[in-house]
Amino acid sequence: MARTMARLDTSLLPPDLLAKLERLELVSRKVFRGRLKGERRSRRKGQSVEFMDYRNYVPGDDLRFLDWNLYARLDKLFLTLFLEEEDLHFYALIDSSESMNFGEPTKLFVAKQLAAALGFVGLCRADRVKLQTIAGPHSLNAPVLRGRANLWRMLDYLNKLEPGHNGPLAEGVRQFCLRNTGKGIVVLITDLMDKSGYEAALRMLLARQMDVYVIHVLSPAELDPDLTGDLRLVDCEDQDFTEVTVSRPLLNRYKRTLAAFVDGAREFCTRRGIAYLMTSTAQPVDRLVSQYLRQRGLVR
């Protein structure tokens, strides 16, 4: 595995990808309350054409919502409640730790691409989009964006993201939850290579009753290491090292460990209603978005 710089000259969203993304929209499996009127159903009872419920009339209610048909039948006054259409909050949490700086392209680049793609879909639908890193200075100043006109701001923010901001996943998610009270879709794009575990972070997101998606990004070198000899493997984040003598049995055992790790994460997520997708940086982003994420119901 070669360590490479995260910055690429090409755009995160090439024009052909943009064209595909325009036709998509983000889909939430849950109904959330947004702050502005958007094309979303909300549990808030408001003014819309979609009936929700009745309640007894009390003096002061808007007389326009009295259901006269029901009064004719029951000789009682009932107020009709309608679902209010609101906008969707879309959050993309990007793991920008040093471990994301591996691969060709780097996992961080792929994460930024995914975040950009999903963010663009949200912007096109006037969703409230916020992309931020889990840790680092950019996690604090991530802009909240709405509307397609803010695409450049989104891309500008993403281009400024650099790897090397190491920190526990749970702490980063906790800070996110504290600073962002709105509910919505949160897509966690990470390699889950946190030695303190990912479970606490995901539980926090679930506790916020968010629609959580986890995109587990790994590089081909992590999936199928091409190593030989006697090595001292040094962790790029904490400089921890492990001495191995690479052999075929060891590599097989590593793959089994990785598969078990992935299965473990998938099962954890599935049990808790978190959509889980494991992908390699070798996968094209457009296929990820239009095919895999569509299957999982994040976009349509």
Next chain:
Amino acid sequence: MSFINTLAWWQWSLLGLVPIGVVLLYFLKLKRRPLEVPSTYLWSRTLEDLHVNSIWQRLRRNLLLLLQLLMLAMIFLALTRPGWRDNALVGERFIFLLDTSASMQATDEGPSRLEAAKQQIESLIDGMKPGQTGMVLTSSNQSHVEQPYTDNRRLLKNRVRDVQASNRSSDLDEALRYAAGLANPGRSAASAQDVQVAEPMPATIYLFSDGGFATVPSFFLGNLEPKYYPIGQPEPDNVAILAFSAERNVENPLQTQAYGRVENLGAQPADVELSLLFNGRLMDATRVVIEPGATQGVDFELHDIGEGVLELRLDRADDLAVDNVAYACVNMPRRARVLLVTPGNDSLQLCLTTQEAQRVVELRVAEPGFLASEEYQRQAQTGGYDLVIYDRCVPEAQPLANTLFIGRVPKLEGWSAGPLQGPPIIVDTERIHPLMQLVEMGDVRIVEGFAVTFPAGGTALIDADIGALMAIAPRDSFEDVVVGFEIVTVNEGRTEINTNWPIRRAYPVFFMNLVRYLGGGRTTLALPWVPPGKSVSLNTSTPVDRLFVTAPNREVLEILRESTGEFMFTRTELLGPYEVREQRDGAVTQRFAVNLFNRRESQIKPAEKIELEHESIPAEASLEQSRGEGWRWLLLLALLVLCVEWYVYNRRVYV
């Protein structure tokens, strides 16, 4: 506290590298290439899984423990110095003495005892360590150095393999003295204080034999460490022919009698069949049953068989085959050629010309003047006579013949005559001597005589008050007899008798004994048979320069007349009849047989010890038991285990 140096210098040098190696192993860490990875999270979990899940990894920690315990066990075992029985030799110098006598041809052990002994010697040679030297000696009745001291094991083994058995008897004396001479050189010096005496070379002598030796007299082992390994089964089976002869009936030359003596030297009764063959043709056979340790005589009568070889054969397979056949040569009788040189002695002449005497004597009488003749010189120097009797005369030089001097002593060193005195009184006679058998001298009176002084090796035949009155002494292959008194004497021109011996019965008996002993009996063949290896003196009826002897293997050997005028044949190794010819393709002039006839060799039961005059060498139970040490190998193995443990620990070998 003392220490035993158990290693050579180069081994110590290698061992000295071990602590250095141990230190290096301790500090030596496997160089690993550093490689940055996104996270060691999964790798750590992989290794942990291996630790947890792999049976091998579960065993790995135990494997290290096992290896450490194994190493400790080897060290502890090495401290107990385990050893085993080894054929290794103890000492620096070794003498491998191999008995090659006839008894070693016994087949009760291995293909033969000699081969079995050779195999044991080879195994000892294989056990020689660097720095040790060995030599190979063979011994029958003479010893031979097959290989001087060398540390070349291959050379020693080759020499051992080349050793052949002989038909000779056993005599350890010469071999032991040779071996002791190297180990105890001071003993061979003229003076024990001689500082130029060579340093003693202590040696261990490994003797492989069946022990059929006579006691070795006057021998001290000194620095020689003897080890005697008997070869052969404790209860061998052997029936041997110990005697066989054939005598022609003097009165009837057409009749020949053959006598044989057979002894059962085994532990079981033997039912044997004896066959008598003449010139290869079966003439007679007999069957005898011999108890263990008993002797049985057999005799055969043969008629009109002429000249040839009689063979007595034991038709029985036993452990030693060489004593199962015996030979006796039947030669045509030849009268002794006797020359009587006398100025006149009627009684003597009469005694030698009787009918009885004429059967065995071809007498020629001559006067003392004949001694100066050319004919006498030629005959005397070419063995033309078997016996020359000098009556009151002395030749200038002794002839190549036996002699009898009457009243004179020969002109030879060692012979001298005392003053004439008398009358001498005969005190005693040597009755067991063949010359004096049945010769009674008690009633013989002698007027005057002289004491005879004879050379070393001689024997007084008649002792008188004045000294030896008659003596016999050897001279090369002949013998000289001197009578210290005249039979007749000339006094003032008158012949007078000096003794009444001629009228005594002893007179003709003595001269018949003389003719048989010094005339025809000795000159044809000193003994009826010859032991293997013994030299034979051959005479001829014609003055030839060479003889041709055909050995039993049909090999024709040419011998030349010695400077002393006689023919000495020494190559009597093979058992069987030998034919003598004066011409290569001529007729056989005489025959003689070589037989073993040695009870000591035929008694093939291995001796329990070898007797020296002042000590004995007991038989060893088995080959040299030395101790092979194994602690070195255990320590090496422990070191190897240590290396394996280091490898397992450092490499973190996974299956």
